[in-house]
Amino acid sequence: MKALLINKEDLRHNINKIKEIAYSSSKNENTYKIIGVVKGNGYGLRACRIF
Numbered sequence: 001m002k003a004l005l006i007n008k009e010d011l012r013h014n015i016n017k018i019k020e021i022a023y024s025s026s027k028n029e030n031t032y033k034i035i036g037v038v039k040g041n042g043y044g045l046r047a048c049r050i051f
Contacts, residue, residue, distance in 0.1 A: 015034060022032040 018034060019032075
């Protein structure tokens with residue numbers, strides 16, 4: 001079975017950078033929401049659709 005490993009510290013750093021850039025262009029920090037997206041095949045993990 002394949003596994004996707006996520007480094008939480010790297011993820012946290014990346015989210016904070018995205019917030020920093022998005023918020024710097026806005027006067028209201030509540031203007032933007034960050035939504036995580038997984039690519040169609042779950043990065044090659046043979047993910048299947050669940051109905």
